[in-house]
Amino acid sequence: MQHDEGFETLYRQAWPDLVRLATLLVGSTAVAEDLVQDAAVRVHRRIEHVEHPKAYLRTAVVNGARSHLRRVALERRHRHEAPTEELAPEGRELLDALATLPYKQRAVLVLRHWADLPEDEIAAVVGCRPATVRSLAQRGLERLREVIEP
Amino acid sequence: MSEHDELGQRLALALDQRAAAVRPSSDDPLPGFDRRRRRRSTRRAAVTAGVAALALVVGVSELDDRRDDASGVDVASGEVADLGDGIRAIPAALGDGTLAATVGGRVLVVDAGGAVHWLSEGDHATDLALSTDGRWLTWTTRDGDDRWVAPADGSAEPRRLASGGPGAWSPTDGTRLAAVDRDGRLLLLEPEAEPVVLVGDDPSTGQHPPVWSPDGTHIAMAQRSGAVYLTPLERGDERVPVVAGLVGVERVVAWLPGDRLLVLGYGEDGGADLTLDVVQLAGLPDAPQVLERRFIDVVPDGQGRPTRELVAVDVDGGHVWVAAVAGPEPRLERCPLGPVRPVDPDGDRSCLALPWGVGAVLSPGPSGTLAALSGPSREVTDPMAPWSLRLLHPDGSAQRAMPLAPPTEVVGEDGAILAIAADVPVWQDADHLLVRDGDRIVRLTWDPACQPRTTCPPVIETVVDSTREVPDGEALPVGSTLVWTP
Numbered sequence: 001m002q003h004d005e006g007f008e009t010l011y012r013q014a015w016p017d018l019v020r021l022a023t024l025l026v027g028s029t030a031v032a033e034d035l036v037q038d039a040a041v042r043v044h045r046r047i048e049h050v051e052h053p054k055a056y057l058r059t060a061v062v063n064g065a066r067s068h069l070r071r072v073a074l075e076r077r078h079r080h081e082a083p084t085e086e087l088a089p090e091g092r093e094l095l096d097a098l099a100t101l102p103y104k105q106r107a108v109l110v111l112r113h114w115a116d117l118p119e120d121e122i123a124a125v126v127g128c129r130p131a132t133v134r135s136l137a138q139r140g141l142e143r144l145r146e147v148i149e150p
Numbered sequence: 151m152s153e154h155d156e157l158g159q160r161l162a163l164a165l166d167q168r169a170a171a172v173r174p175s176s177d178d179p180l181p182g183f184d185r186r187r188r189r190r191s192t193r194r195a196a197v198t199a200g201v202a203a204l205a206l207v208v209g210v211s212e213l214d215d216r217r218d219d220a221s222g223v224d225v226a227s228g229e230v231a232d233l234g235d236g237i238r239a240i241p242a243a244l245g246d247g248t249l250a251a252t253v254g255g256r257v258l259v260v261d262a263g264g265a266v267h268w269l270s271e272g273d274h275a276t277d278l279a280l281s282t283d284g285r286w287l288t289w290t291t292r293d294g295d296d297r298w299v300a301p302a303d304g305s306a307e308p309r310r311l312a313s314g315g316p317g318a319w320s321p322t323d324g325t326r327l328a329a330v331d332r333d334g335r336l337l338l339l340e341p342e343a344e345p346v347v348l349v350g351d352d353p354s355t356g357q358h359p360p361v362w363s364p365d366g367t368h369i370a371m372a373q374r375s376g377a378v379y380l381t382p383l384e385r386g387d388e389r390v391p392v393v394a395g396l397v398g399v400e401r402v403v404a405w406l407p408g409d410r411l412l413v414l415g416y417g418e419d420g421g422a423d424l425t426l427d428v429v430q431l432a433g434l435p436d437a438p439q440v441l442e443r444r445f446i447d448v449v450p451d452g453q454g455r456p457t458r459e460l461v462a463v464d465v466d467g468g469h470v471w472v473a474a475v476a477g478p479e480p481r482l483e484r485c486p487l488g489p490v491r492p493v494d495p496d497g498d499r500s501c502l503a504l505p506w507g508v509g510a511v512l513s514p515g516p517s518g519t520l521a522a523l524s525g526p527s528r529e530v531t532d533p534m535a536p537w538s539l540r541l542l543h544p545d546g547s548a549q550r551a552m553p554l555a556p557p558t559e560v561v562g563e564d565g566a567i568l569a570i571a572a573d574v575p576v577w578q579d580a581d582h583l584l585v586r587d588g589d590r591i592v593r594l595t596w597d598p599a600c601q602p603r604t605t606c607p608p609v610i611e612t613v614v615d616s617t618r619e620v621p622d623g624e625a626l627p628v629g630s631t632l633v634w635t636p
Contacts, residue, residue: 008180015179020169029172037182044183091164098161113158114165131332141157 007047011040014054017115018061024110025065027099035064059125062111066103097147105140108133257289259304267304277316282324286341290314297329299341312337312345316359322366329360336360336371336381348381349389358401361411370402370411378402378413378429393429 015036022032039060043050050056098106104126111122112133119130126133176182257269257278269287278289280302288299291314300308317329317339327339328348336349348369361370369381376396379389396413403412409431 011179011183016172016174016177019174020172023172024165024169029174032172033174033179033182037179040179040183088167090160091167094161094164095168109161110165113162114169141161144161145157 004044004047007044007053010053011044011057014057018057021058021110021115022061022065024114025062025103025107026068031068032065035068036061039064055121055124062107062125066107069103093148094144097144100147101140101143105136105143108136109140109144112137257287257300257308259287259302269300269304269308270298279317279319281319281327281341282321284324286319286325288317288319288327288341290317297331297339299327299339309341311339311341318359318362320366321362321364326366328362328369330358330371336369338383348383361402361405363405363409370405372396372399372402372413378411380431392431396427399427 018036018039019029019032022035023029026032026035039057043053043057043060047053098109101109107126108122111117111125112119117125119133122133123130126136257275259267259269270289270291275289275291275298278287280287285302286299287302288297288311290297297311297314297317298308299311300306311327312329313332315330315332317327320326320328325340327341329337329339331337331345335347338346338348358372362368363370363380367383369383370378370392371381372378375394376399377394378392378396378399380392381389392411399413401414403414405411411427411429411431413427413429
């Protein structure tokens with residue numbers, strides 16, 4: 001099967017980080033790979049209409065992660081399957097607390113503190129205004145603090 | 151370094167460590183990508199062939215995997231094609247055959263003669279609202295975060311009122327707008343006056359419109375701290391706390407008869423997705439009461455609906471919940487899967503729940519025909535989610551689906567709100583149905599002699615097409631016509 005060469009290259013390059021991003025959002029690498037592949041198929045079908053494929057792909061992954069969490073009703077139950085040797089206890093506690101946040105807060109914190117995206121790009125990914133990104137991040141951190149320091 | 155900065159750094163470190171431990175099962179995603187693409191192409195081809203053979207103008211999206219693109223008919227060209235996105239607002243019938251809407255981010259009024267009056271340029275207008283007296287239109291612009299107002303008849307240029315934010319017109323005289331500005335201040339705005347700051351010290355109220363008392367003397371708002379308070383207009387610059395400590399509170403939805411407030415929250419308490427509180431105000435100032443608190447695992451529609459109903463769609467079960475807040479007693483009713491059924495035995499509202507999370511509250515049109523926008527609630531933020539207009543017989547049979555572009559942007563925060571567009575169609579003059587499809591507004595009409603409507607082919611006309619340059623005041627040509635073939 002012929003691939004659009006540009007998309008193929010872009011997708012190969014973006015694949016590891018997209019899987020990592022989805023893993024940070026849904027907690028499972030296997031699920032993350034599925035979500036990224038699904039997103040890629042959907043984006044590829046519209047590739048001629050997409051101005052910024054990489055950003056669009058990232059948005060599709062973030063949206064797909066939200067849909068997945070809603071579908072399987074894991075939003076308030078799942079815990080990261082992180083291998084314990086990679087994370088200090090405090091790190092595990094933080095990621096567990098992160099998993100309890102409302103999805104948009106969680107996505108904003110991951111996109112800001114892991115993906116290092118600027119506010120306007122985060123706003124485009126999660127579908128809100130840049131000012132809302134700030135408030136979501138603020139509230140997300142407040143909520144994290146409440147959880148880890150009750 | 152602030153506490154938040156320090157916590158943010160710790161979080162960044164934990165995320166980096168976790169991400170570094172993630173190792174995809176394969177370095178090359180393309181083989182798996184190919185397999186998925188082939189599976190979808192096979193399924194899609196089968197469905198599309200069926201559509202072509204029957205010459206049906208229906209969306210394949212509801213037959214196909216719901217995560218696929220919506221395909222359907224371009225109402226302008228008549229060709230089966232992928233539909234783009236771009237629904238931005240609900241058309242609002244102004245009476246006398248006129249229509250106001252935002253199309254392609256621009257505000258327009260279509261007068262009874264079909265002439266278009268553009269009220270704004272391409273500045274991403276949203277939150278279009280008609281004043282209670284029908285004289286004024288207000289909207290916000292996302293580019294500049296500004297709030298604008300203009301006469302609904304297009305007789306004067308728009309005027310910037312304040313910085314952008316949610317607002318609500320006063321219910322009595324209809325000429326005042328309570329709005330929250332970009333800084334979280336509660337403002338009282340009049341179309342031809344300077345803004346008055348009612349409450350200027352509370353940045354935590356910001357994302358939802360204030361709610362007026364039915365007599366227009368008080369404004370109710372909720373704080374994310376869990377408090378609900380009132381601002382009496384006659385005293386201004388004052389907040390009367392009503393109740394505090396409602397965990398997860400987000401917004402006041404409606405002021406109910408009997409001085410009760412319906413307050414919506416997101417289930418940070420009790421593990422539910424949604425909380426509904428009914429707060430009795432009669433005890434003020436000494437003992438306001440929270441009369442009722444419900445925890446529901448649903449997703450609310452995120453829009454304050456002028457019909458005073460709150461529609462919510464169950465995440466997993468596809469049930470539609472309807473909080474009827476207009477009557478003497480607020481009710482929350484579950485609309486189970488199955489045929490269309492009445493919401494209120496004494497009213498004319500019906501609801502519909504479909505298995506994949508579609509829900510709608512429906513108003514009857516001609517001959518009892520029901521019309522609703524439907525779509526997969528879970529995927530509404532997906533730019534490729536399929537949506538369709540459905541025409542239904544009241545018993546739920548004889549559905550016709552017309553594929554549409556995805557609905558308006560999601561309004562809300564925290565991922566707790568997924569919009570479910572329930573009332574996009576507007577019945578006009580009792581026999582026309584106005585629907586937005588991407589950057590177009592289309593009108594559906596039927597031969598009056600053909601009954602019931604769900605068995606009759608509608609004529610679809612493009613009323614407004616923002617992809618064309620239309621000079622101000624020009625009467626629009628009618629678009630191409632399509633006929634549904636049974």
